[in-house]
Amino acid sequence: MIPPGETIGILGGGQLGRMLALAAANLGYRCHVYAPEADSVAADVSAAFTQGHYDDQAALAAFAAQCAVVTYEFENVAAGPLAAIGEHAPLHPPVRALEVAQDRVNEKSFVEALGGRPAPWAQVDSAADLAAAIARIGAPGILKTRRDGYDGKGQWRIMEPADAARLDLPAVPLIYEGFVRFEGEFSVILVRDAAGDVRFWDSARNEHESGILARSTVPAPAFIAAQVEAARALAANVADALDYVGVLTLEFFATADGPVFNEMAPRVHNSGHWTIEGALVSQFENHIRAICALPLGSTALAAQGAVMDNLIGDAACDWAQILSDPANHLHLYGKAAVRPGRKMGHVTRLIL
The missing domain is CATH 3.40.50.20 (Rossmann fold)
Known part of the structure; x- marks a missing residue:
């Protein structure tokens, strides 16, 4: 301790x-x-x-x-x-978690070995690989860098095979993923201590704009809630396999055939920012508790629910208007420069 x-x-x-x-x-x-x-x-x-x-x-x-x-x-x-x-x-978390999460091929292979179901995918190292991947998986799909992409960066949509021929492929390892028809997106956020105790926060429904998380809402609607148990089981298996300590996030698509794994983040996560006010103990505090071997705190809701909106770009400039509603909990990150697509803060409203 x-x-x-x-x-x-x-x-x-x-x-x-x-x-x-x-x-x-x-x-x-x-x-x-x-x-x-x-x-x-x-x-x-x-x-x-x-x-x-x-x-x-x-x-x-x-x-x-x-x-x-x-x-x-x-x-x-x-x-x-x-x-x-x-x-x-x-x-904490262990280096092995980084090795898995920072390479999309490693990540999907690891999750599949634990029984998870990602979108259909193929490793791409050349134009010929991409053509073969599209022929096998079909289009539309998304071509992504295996490393470093986030918030929609390092991604190219391929709506039809001819789109691939027009791409100037970057000289980095890539992965092609087939589109998933989904009804919604959600995340499973857990905290695990060194003794193997795992606790989950309520799963939020996540809504994205231009590849960036715009809103997280708890509780999630029924069609997502029905898939959370299976998604949690996979997330717990991932945490155990990595001997994980700290907060871990797995993102999923809710589909007609059950949850489809999207990606994992071995850290606290944007879709868990609502926990600062909306849970008895936030993802940030429980991460500190876990890595310091303190007793974990309760992940239960502190209200009936919560809605968290990201403040992206100049949306953060409306801070005075946001604060005019006493129900809003405003978090500004102190970034000096406002840029389009940059996360400048977030605001949370509790459902009482």
Whole structure:
């Protein structure tokens, strides 16, 4: 058990790290952020900050030596250099979770081996591979980078086979996925401690715009709720297979044939931001509890439900109007520059 007063290291300087640091501070911990960018909204609310590259093993080792435990808020970090951290402080979630989640081929193969059902997919390393994948899986489909894509980045829709011929394929490993006909999207968010105790938050219905999460709503409608049990079983199997410690998220499509796995995130997740006000203990606090080996808190709803809307781009400029409604819980992330498609904050309303 890591007692309050110790320092928690956070790899990544974005809003997820910011909210982890705020939750840690409420429990009496100091946080030390490590990120390559000089401008870090997580560092703004933390006790210490190290600017360094994720592949700088000497800097990572020096950072870890100042921490009692290290976690991460950003999964697109090369797994190899993180061995330098393990020599000085425990790292949670484990490196194996990164290795699986940051490569879509590894991720889908791993989930299939545990009985999960992803969309039909094929590895693509050349134009010939893409043509063969479309011939086998069909179109429409989505061509994605195997690594680093998020919020709709690194993706190309292929509506018909001729679209593939017009693409200038990037010189990176790719994956082709067939379209899934779905009625809705939802996420399963769990927390697991080192002893294997697993707890789930209510699953939210997620609505996306331009590939970016726009709204999460709990409770989810009945057609999603009927598929949550099966999705939770898979998520628990994934967590157990990885010997996972911390918060883990799996995203699903709700289809006429049951849940279809979309992707996993080995970290706290945007679709769980509603838990700050809407659950008895938030995803951020329970992540801190898990990595510090504290007793896990209740994931039960604190109200009848909640609606969380992301504030994307200049939507955050309406902060005064948002605050004019006393029922709104506003979270601004402290980002200096407003850009289209950039997550600037979120607002949550409880259903009482």
